[in-house]
Structure formats: structure tokens, C-alpha cells
Amino acid sequence: MNRNIKIVLLIFTFVLVWNVGAFTQTAPRHVGVSIHENMINAFFDSIGPVTGTGKKADIKYEWTVIHPQVDIEPGIAHFYAKVKVEAGVFKTTEDAKGQVDIQYIRDTNRIRIQVREANVKLFFRLFGKEIPIGTIDIAKYYRPAFEFAGPQPIQKEISIDLPDGTIKSMSISTTNETLLLEQDKVSVYSDLVFTPIDSLSTK
Numbered sequence: 001m002n003r004n005i006k007i008v009l010l011i012f013t014f015v016l017v018w019n020v021g022a023f024t025q026t027a028p029r030h031v032g033v034s035i036h037e038n039m040i041n042a043f044f045d046s047i048g049p050v051t052g053t054g055k056k057a058d059i060k061y062e063w064t065v066i067h068p069q070v071d072i073e074p075g076i077a078h079f080y081a082k083v084k085v086e087a088g089v090f091k092t093t094e095d096a097k098g099q100v101d102i103q104y105i106r107d108t109n110r111i112r113i114q115v116r117e118a119n120v121k122l123f124f125r126l127f128g129k130e131i132p133i134g135t136i137d138i139a140k141y142y143r144p145a146f147e148f149a150g151p152q153p154i155q156k157e158i159s160i161d162l163p164d165g166t167i168k169s170m171s172i173s174t175t176n177e178t179l180l181l182e183q184d185k186v187s188v189y190s191d192l193v194f195t196p197i198d199s200l201s202t203k
Contacts, residue, residue: 029176029178029189029190029191030190030191030192031151031153031174031189031190031191031192032151032187032188032189032190033111033148033149033150033151033187033188034182034185034186034187035111035113035146035148035185035186035187036184036185037069037070037071037072037077037184037185038184040070040113040146041068041069041070043146044068044069044070044142047141047142049064049065050064050065050068050138050141050142051063051064051065052136054122054133054134054136056133056134059087059133060087061085061086061087061090061122061124061133062085062086062087063083063084063085063086063122063136064083064084064086065081065082065083065096065138065141066081066082066083066084066093067080067081067082068080068081068138068142069081070100070113070115072100072181072182072183072184072185072186073181073183073184074181074182074183075181076181077099077100077102077181077186078097078098078099078100079096079097079098079099079100079115079116079118079139079142080095080096080097081095081096081118081120081138082094082095082096083095083096083120083122083136083138085122085123085124085133087124087133090124090126092122092123092124092125094120094121094122094123095120096118096119096120096138097118098115098116098117098118098119098139099116099117100113100114100115100116101113101114101115101116102179102181102186103179104150104177104179104188105150106150106177109149109150109151109152110147110148110149110150111147111148111149111150111179111186111188112145112146112147113145113146113147113148113186114143114144114145114146115139115142115143116139117137117139118137118138118139119135119136119137120135120136120137120138121134121135122134122135122136150177150188150190151174151177151188151189151190152174152190153172153174153192155172156171156172156173157169157170157171157172157197158170158172168196169196169197169198170194170195170196170197171194171195171197172192172193172194173192173193173195174190174191174192174193175190175191175193176189176190176191177189177190178190
């Protein structure tokens with residue numbers, strides 16, 4: 001086959017596939033509310049150091065939470081932190097990981113975000129051996145539930161004066177509410193439904 005004909009066919013095929021993809025894209029939703037993980041992590045930073053103490057046998061130790069953060073990825077959200085443990089000359093750092101509950105409550109139009117249990121086992125390492133000294137749930141120090149308004153409209157009804165002297169009224173509601181965990185953010189999308197109400201005459 002002639003080389004020029006091959007190039008033309010390749011370009012034609014690319015354009016055809018691109019057009020099919022363009023026409024099969026999902027229509028955009030009417031309303032969307034997104035909350036970025038940076039906002040939650042900024043709150044954690046504002047709390048400042050979270051420190052506690054414990055005792056194992058005759059050894060007293062102090063633990064400090066460092067770098068707490070929420071990481072939101074498509075389909076899942078995690079809570080991460082590091083816990084630094086010190087007892088005299090002994091020092092170690094352990095990783096903590098927990099789940100994050102994210103809900104959309106339609107009845108009250110609220111997006112609710114809350115850190116779940118994040119247990120971390122504390123150890124000292126001595127001569128290559130791990131000596132367990134306790135377990136703490138650090139999530140309880142980062143557990144206030146964040147609540148935000150969802151995608152429902154504040155206005156439930158709208159009226160329009162028409163030239164013939166009637167008032168056209170429509171109620172506004174939402175449907176197809178969808179909670180999505182996207183990269184670095186949680187989003188709730190919905191579609192608005194406009195339902196005509198019986199017209200009234202102003203004459």
C-alpha cells in the first residue's frame with residue numbers, strides 16, 4: 001500500500017476514534033461540592049504537638065505524634081502519622097495508619113468526614129530485638145467529625161412572573177446524589193430537578 005495512503009488512513013482512524021469517545025462521554029452533573037484533603041491536614045497542623053506518656057515495668061516513656069495527615073485517593077481514604085517514642089537513651093519511631101469514614105447524609109445534606117481507629121504498637125529495639133511497650137489509638141486525638149453542606153440548593157422553590165399575568169412556580173429538588181473519593185479530595189455530585197407547580201393568576 002502506498003505510504004501516503006497509509007498515513008491518511010491512520011489519521012482518519014484516529015479522528016474517528018476520538019469523535020466516538022467525545023460523543024460517549026458522561027454528561028456533566030449539575031452541582032458538585034468538593035473538599036480537599038489539604039483543608040483537613042491544615043486543621044491537624046493547627047492542633048500542634050500531641051504528646052503522651054506511659055510506663056512499661058520500671059521504664060517511663062514519652063510518645064509524640066508527628067506528621068498526621070489524611071490521604072484521599074480514588075475510592076479510599078487513609079489517616080497516616082508517625083509516633084516518636086523516647087525513654088532516656090532509647091528512641092524509636094513507629095508508623096500509624098487508620099481508615100477515614102466519609103459519608104453523605106442526604107436527609108440533612110451533610111458531608112461527614114471522621115478519622116477511625118488508628119492503633120500503633122510501640123516498641124523499643126535493643127540488640128536487634130523488639131521489646132513491646134504498649135499500644136495507643138492516636139485517632140482519638142484527631143477524631144472531631146468535619147461536617148460540610150452538600151449539593152442541595154438552599155432555595156426550594158422559584159417563581160417567575162409571565163407576560164400574561166400568571167406566576168409560574170417550580171419546586172427544586174435533587175436526585176442522583178453521588179459520593180466520590182477522587183484524587184486528593186472528596187466530592188458529592190447531584191442533578192437538580194425542576195418540577196412545575198400550578199400557575200397562579202395575578203389579575
